[in-house]
Amino acid sequence: MDWDSKVASNIKAVEFSGIRKFFDLASTMKDVISLGVGEPDYSAPDPVIEACIASLKRKETSYTSNWGLLELRKEIGKLFETRYGVKYNPNDEIMVTVGVSEAIGVILTAILNPGDEVLIPDPAYLAYPACVSIAHGKPVLVPTFAKDEFRLIVEELEKKVTPRTKAILIGYPNNPTGTVMNRDSLMKIASFAEKHDLIVISDEIYCDLTYEGQHTCFASFPGMHDRTFVMNGFSKSYAMTGLRVGYICGPAQIMQQVYKVHQYEILCTSVTSQYGAIAALKYCDDDVKAMFREYKIRRDIVYDGLCQMGLSVVKPQGAFYIFPDISVTGMNDEEFADRLLKEEKVGVVPGSCFGPGGKNHIRISYAASRENLVEALKRMAQFVKKYKKLNDAGHLFP
Template sequence: MTQTHIKKRLSSRVESIQPSGIRRFFDLASKMDNLISLGVGEPDFVTPWNVREASISSMERGFTAYSANAGIMELREAIAGYMFNRFDVDYDPESEILVTVGASEAIDIGCRAILDEGDEVIVVEPSFVSYAPLISMAGGVPVPVGTKIEDDFKVSAEQIKQVLTNKTKALMICFPNNPTGAVMGKEDLQEIADLVIEHDLLVFSDEIYAELSYDEEHVSFAGLEDMKERTILISGFSKAFAMTGWRLGFVMAPPDLLAAMLKIHQYSLMCAPTMAQYGALEALKSGMDDVERMKQSYKQRRNFFVKSCAEIGLTCHTPGGAFYAFPSIKSTGLTSEQFAEKLLYEERVAVVPGNVFGAGGEGHIRCSYATSMDNLEESIKRIGRFIQSVGN
């Protein structure tokens, strides 16, 4: 059978989805020497030793079988306690919490659990690159709502209202945001919550960066009045706990909704890796000091990077959370793709072009400051030199 024949047999839904724009730049960068990468969206810290030790110990004790489909009960109980104590949301570990293979799986099974063909999901952009593809692969239609640097990349209820139709089933939000680092306060979120009730919507609230809120306390969307019953709350251990490679997340939702997601999880993945779950349990028991230490380091780097962007002529709002800056490069006259590619080849600095996060990201680049201060200082020198060369 020829490749042409194989291609004809591929799903048209999958064929219509473009590969990740982030991966293209990572592939280019992987072949280069003397490279500084500001592109990878993961902590530069190693998972704390006590977490690694707990996982190793679980294997030594023979805990290598499947766990319950929804995850080890002790871990679900710990997640429930953590989310209540930290973010004032109350979930039943028995029927409202599911441990997933990363937060990405939680988004995927959430989309598949609620969407029928043609259902629309409003996506606040710039947004994480997987939202729109996962909505499309579940048969839904992503409907973007753009945010602007002038508004600190916050979205308003009025903006959302303008794209509502009779096919709108859900809203997808992420605050603190990837890629902009934007945060939303309680009053702004409450206006959106009122709109959600008025139009009978569900909400995906990706709160994977909740612990990395620097200037104000994180507000969980599910904690707003009457929102728990309408919210699919997504989080995990990758970012705040420096556990990206462990692929461990969790999703919290009302019982009937969670049961639907659990069915998909059962048939596609069975359960999250058992040894990773024991590591996560240790992280919740004794890892909050490490989380705070890493958070303070990120905040220091954020302050340096944002200030330095201004000094080299790039407009950059101060991200309130996550570990990304999203400076505007419009003053250079280059598109996001052109800027990122030229910077990569000419100065060996890898950033992510803003357009891969949706049309609203054009004119920006995403820079992860989850790297050493030495790397940040050198990258600023190189970016500044590149901007001067473009101007000449």
Template sequence: MNWNQKLSPRVKSIPPSGIRRFFDLVSEMSGVISLGVGEPDFVTPWHIREACIYSLEKGYTMYTSNYGLPQLREAIAQDIYKNYKVKYEPKNEVLVTVGVSEAMDLALRAVLDSGDEALIPEPCFVSYSPSTVLAGGVPVAIPTTLENEFRVTAAQIENAITPKTKVLILSYPNNPTGATITREELVEIAKVVEKHDLIVISDEIYDKLTYEGCHTCFSSLSGMRDRTILLNGFSKAYAMTGWRIGYAAGHHEIIAAMTKIHQYAMLCAPVMAQMAALEALTNGEEEMRRMVEHYDRRRRLVLKGFAEIGLDCFEPKGAFYAFPSIKKTGLTSAEFAERLLKEAKVAVVPGDVFGANGEGHIRCSYAASVENLSEAIERIGKFLKNIT
């Protein structure tokens, strides 16, 4: 059988994840310092792990509601209200998902029909465009640039809208740039959204990792609560990447539609992980803030280090990524990353995997130890001297 002929053209059109390609390369080499995968170097705090262990001891090994554990949905709704003063009904306006990636997939599949366009500011997380394609939609990139600190503007969004535009995806703090966006800028974007009757999918997984200013939840803006699908989770702020727990919050009709897909594709998130997430929200703020303080110190260390070795870098104000420019080396992002890995044994991610205008940059995660970050910067500095 010729499987290549049998595969869906839609699936064949999607490239493999550029992040995972470098992760696989790193796994085959020794002595590599990885600044590639966006994963905290902290272990999930003990009290959260203990909650999972205790749930197993108590026999929590069954299915939950498709929506998720009621007590976890209640805690999520309370957390959103405490931080952003947006009310969601836990019973039917909160859905617990298998990571935020599933929540994004569900949201896109629930609202996009064949040919519908989704506006995606780039650089952005690698899954947004492929997930749009898999949902039958058409991804429309809106380039953001260093000159505007990688923030999308209301004017850019307005200029990209066509009669087929249905969705706007926002993600601030941003992966891969670390960019944040002001409340005033979001208010202007909200006016465009309302004018053109758009749906906003707001991925706010890095909301708690905001180092300068205050994060604004998009659904907290006037008129945006019922036209926003708010996505968030536990992977980054609570060092729970492998637990695969995220959530979506929104109007009960969109959450019901997403749950319909979720119940056939996934049924429910693992109950043990849900119990751990409940503990994180209930008692995890102190540990979370401690980790964020560490990230902020590492952020400043990386910025200072890059400046000292002559690597131009935009100052990230959120998430845990730096997105330095490597344009002056004359290498493409892929060439730079591959040579850096082979010659200096430092793994970074080429900027172009996050969208075409990410070319000329590399993404460096500073969710690594101070020792590894310092050594990586030293190695990058020596590498730069050898190629320039």
């Protein structure tokens, strides 16, 4: 069987994750400090673990409603109304998913016809364009620039919108840049979406890691509730990555169609994990705040270290990523990441994994211990110094 000829063309066109490529390589080496994967170095808070164990002891191992446990959906609805003044009916406007990853996929499957275009900031989380392509859509990358702190500018959106544009997919705080869009900047995006009658898909998984100002829920803008999907979850704020719990909030009419996709493809999220998520929302605010404070300290450590070694870098305002420009070394981002891993045993991700706008940048995750961050910065500083000197002298690399 010639399986290569049998694979769907849209799937063959999607590249494998560049993040996983470097993570898998790093995992085969000894004494590597991996700053590549965006996973908290914490375990889930004790109330979450205890709730999961208690549910298993009650032998609650059955399916839940395809929508998810009603108690969890009510807690999510309460959170949105209390924090943002946005109301969602837990019965038909909130659906529990297997992380935000599933949420992206089921939304795009539900709304896209072949060839429909989706606007995506560049650079952005590498799953966004991949999931659009898998759903038979066309990802359209909209450039953002370091001079604007990688904020999405309406003028750039206007250059890319066409009659085939159906949606805009954004994620703020941003992975990989750590960019936060303030309320005024997001309001301009909302006006653009309304002007062109676009669906907005807003990934707000890093909302609790906003270091400067306050997070703005996109659906809170006038007129946006009825055209916006808000996605969020428990992986980052609550260190529940492996428990795989996310959710979608959206207008009832379209949520019925998203639910249909989820119903047939997934059925439901793990009941054990859902009980853990309920406990997270009820009892773990202090844990979230403690992790937030620690990430902010780590951000400053890494930002200062990168500046001291002479790299151009925008100070991130959210998430737990930083995106320095490594052009001074004379290497492109792929070469830099490969050599840094092999020579200094520090794992980072090439910026081009996140789109053409990431060229000559690397993504560093500072969801690692202070001790590891300090050691990684020490190794990276001597690496940068060596290659910057060689580049300045016009010498070939060894």
